[in-house]
Amino acid sequence: MHAIAPPPPISNELVLTESRTMRAQTIGRTDALDKVKALAMLPDSLHVTTEMAAAYYEVDTEAIHSLVRRNRDELEQNGMHTLQGAELRAFKVETGGQGDHLFNGVRTLRLFTRRALLNVGQLLTESQVARRVREHLLNVEQGVRPQAEPRQLPQAKRLPPKTFRQQYFSDVPEGRFFQHLYTHDYLLDQRNQRRDEFGNLTKDGFRHGHPKAGKGDRFFMLPEVMHVDANGRLRGRAVVRPDRIQDLVEQLISEGLRHNPSITRGPSRLALTASESTEVVDGYRITMRRGA
Numbered sequence: 001m002h003a004i005a006p007p008p009p010i011s012n013e014l015v016l017t018e019s020r021t022m023r024a025q026t027i028g029r030t031d032a033l034d035k036v037k038a039l040a041m042l043p044d045s046l047h048v049t050t051e052m053a054a055a056y057y058e059v060d061t062e063a064i065h066s067l068v069r070r071n072r073d074e075l076e077q078n079g080m081h082t083l084q085g086a087e088l089r090a091f092k093v094e095t096g097g098q099g100d101h102l103f104n105g106v107r108t109l110r111l112f113t114r115r116a117l118l119n120v121g122q123l124l125t126e127s128q129v130a131r132r133v134r135e136h137l138l139n140v141e142q143g144v145r146p147q148a149e150p151r152q153l154p155q156a157k158r159l160p161p162k163t164f165r166q167q168y169f170s171d172v173p174e175g176r177f178f179q180h181l182y183t184h185d186y187l188l189d190q191r192n193q194r195r196d197e198f199g200n201l202t203k204d205g206f207r208h209g210h211p212k213a214g215k216g217d218r219f220f221m222l223p224e225v226m227h228v229d230a231n232g233r234l235r236g237r238a239v240v241r242p243d244r245i246q247d248l249v250e251q252l253i254s255e256g257l258r259h260n261p262s263i264t265r266g267p268s269r270l271a272l273t274a275s276e277s278t279e280v281v282d283g284y285r286i287t288m289r290r291g292a
Contacts, residue, residue, distance in 0.1 A: 013134035016122045020074065023122045026137040027078060030114040033121070036132045039114075044094060045213035046222075047111040053120055057127040064120065068110075071123055079113030090193050090205050158223060158239040161187070161209075168249050171258050184255060186216045187238055209237040219248045 016022050033039050039056060041048055050068075054061045068075060083091050088109055112120065121133035159167070165177045172180075182189035190205025211220035220238040240248055253259050 013131055013138060014125070016134045016137065017125055023074075023119065026122070026141055027115060027118060029137055029140060030118050032133050032136045032140070033114060033118055035136055037129055039117075041114075042111075043213060044207075044210075045217060046207075046210065047113060048117055050110050050112075053112050053117055056117065057121065057124055057129045059124065059127050063124065063126060067120060067123055071119075074123075075112075075116050075119055078116045078119045080110065080116040080119075082108055082110045084108040086194065087206065090190065091207075093193075094188060094190065094205070094207060158221075158242055159245065160237065160239050161220075164240050164245075164248075168260055169252065169257055170260055177257070180252070180255070180257060185212050185214065186220060188212055188216075211238050219244045219251070 016026065033056075037056065039048075040052060042052070048056070050061055050064050054064050057064075068080070072080075084107060088107075091109070118133070121127075121130040122137070124130040161178065161181065162174070165172065165174060169177055178187075181187045188205075188207050188210045190208035192201045192203070193205040193208075194201065194203035196202045210222065211217050216238075219241060221241050223236045223239050249259065
């Protein structure tokens with residue numbers, strides 16, 4: 001009687017293609033995309049198209065379409081969505097026509113966030129680039145886990161713009177504060193760009209309040225946890241990057257916004273009167289100065 005040989009072991013990186021739990025554990029490490037290969041994105045710095053996803057992973061577009069058909073629910077949970085009609089027109093306005101050469105004449109446009117693009121790499125088996133992405137994810141996961149388990153760092157303070165204004169610029173009316181963020185290229189202004197049930201433009205665009213590419217990205221970020229609306233789209237508003245709070249306060253003061261009386265300006269950085277404390281948050285060393 002001949003012994004039956006055991007099946008060959010699964011390659012380590014293929015664990016991610018088989019295990020949704022493992023994919024969920026590593027989906028937040030979108031920096032892996034830039035570590036493996038330079039990533040070109042649309043002018044909004046938030047999305048890529050199907051064609052751009054295929055180019056990044058060096059496969060044809062049919063491989064991406066096939067993957068989407070098999071894993072649509074998971075990809076949509078991680079930010080993949082399709083624009084058409086008014087949404088597509090608003091997106092073209094938002095990008096200032098810079099991406100028209102990429103989607104001229106299209107009636108629908110499928111977009112992938114960085115998180116959704118990473119999800120593609122977790123699942124795509126016919127791409128050497130995707131294999132390298134998975135290997136990077138697992139190497140980081142295996143290297144970080146032993147150090148992360150003994151001591152959990154506290155959650156970083158990610159301030160929404162309203163809370164940020166209350167703490168540092170409470171003398172500035174809220175409307176004027178947000179208008180400054182819109183007109184000075186910090187946040188996208190999509191007020192009154194969608195029609196309500198009566199056909200009136202009274203609803204904000206789906207990306208209203210998101211960081212603008214360039215200047216906005218330096219000081220703001222989208223929250224790590226976003227909610228899914230009734231149409232299945234990820235929704236969320238910008239928060240101040242925890243390591244750029246002091247820099248943003250200094251920048252806004254230099255642009256003419258009136259700061260709270262407890263804030264004074266030093267020669268090269270922000271200084272707050274009275275006591276000072278330092279804490280490490282999400283790997284950043286943040287100096288907190290509290291007014292008297």
